[in-house]
Amino acid sequence: DAGVIQSPRHEVTEMGQEVTLRCKPISGHNSLFWYRQTMMRGLELLIYFNNNVPIDDSGMPEDRFSAKMPNASFSTLKIQPSEPRDSAVYFCASSFDASNQPQHFGDGTRLSIL
Amino acid sequence: AQSVTQLGSHVSVSEGALVLLRCNYSSSVPPYLFWYVQYPNQGLQLLLKYTTGATLVKGINGFEAEFKKSETSFHLTKPSAHMSDAAEYFCAVRKTGANNLFFGTGTRLTVIP
Numbered sequence: 322d323a324g325v326i327q328s329p330r331h332e333v334t335e336m337g338q339e340v341t342l343r344c345k346p347i348s349g350h351n352s353l354f355w356y357r358q359t360m361m362r363g364l365e366l367l368i369y370f371n372n373n374v375p376i377d378d379s380g381m382p383e384d385r386f387s388a389k390m391p392n393a394s395f396s397t398l399k400i401q402p403s404e405p406r407d408s409a410v411y412f413c414a415s416s417f418d419a420s421n422q423p424q425h426f427g428d429g430t431r432l433s434i435l
Numbered sequence: 436a437q438s439v440t441q442l443g444s445h446v447s448v449s450e451g452a453l454v455l456l457r458c459n460y461s462s463s464v465p466p467y468l469f470w471y472v473q474y475p476n477q478g479l480q481l482l483l484k485y486t487t488g489a490t491l492v493k494g495i496n497g498f499e500a501e502f503k504k505s506e507t508s509f510h511l512t513k514p515s516a517h518m519s520d521a522a523e524y525f526c527a528v529r530k531t532g533a534n535n536l537f538f539g540t541g542t543r544l545t546v547i548p
Binding site for chain 2: 363371376414416429
């Protein structure tokens with residue numbers, strides 16, 4: 322079975338550019354999560370969706386970050402404009418809508434902003 | 436409020452020795468508990484979970500964890516470490532009825548040949 326699919330795996334771009342990260346959750350999962358992982362701050366939840374609706378975006382660092390989920394099989398995380406401090410690994414995870422169900426993670430996008 | 440504390444950001448064990456990674460949680464209600472493993476350049480992979488029932492939970496790769504409510508702990512163990520166990524391990528808690536997970540800061544396990 323296909324797991325959570327993220328693209329691209331690696332992104333290197335210059336500061337000020339727009340960055341779009343993509344995620345395809347596991348089919349049938351109705352909760353989707355975006356995380357950011359850095360050495361300094363560890364794993365941070367940015368935003369999560371339930372049935373394509375954003376439920377909690379309190380972890381989004383600032384207005385430069387936005388996330389959408391236009392349908393059950395696709396989500397994007399956009400950074401515009403990007404800054405060097407946004408460099409991190411960004412993970413997408415999905416799960417069934419039940420608190421006893423685990424989240425399944427993609428392999429992440431390693432983002433470097435020069 | 437939910438929180439997870441993992442004691443020891445780095446743990447080293449010899450190959451064949453016992454692995455013990457500690458996790459304590461704080462929760463106002465009995466939570467659901469998870470252990471994840473992260474290998475280099477990969478996402479997090481579920482090792483095991485505790486929801487209800489038996490407090491000793493067995494997971495993949497020979498790992499197990501015991502939920503101890505009186506100690507608010509969910510320590511991860513493996514009787515005999517293998518070189519392939521070298522990775523970062525995360526404990527996570529999820530409140531009943533909630534969707535989001537709260538992760539600990541992780542423990543990096545090194546296995547010495």
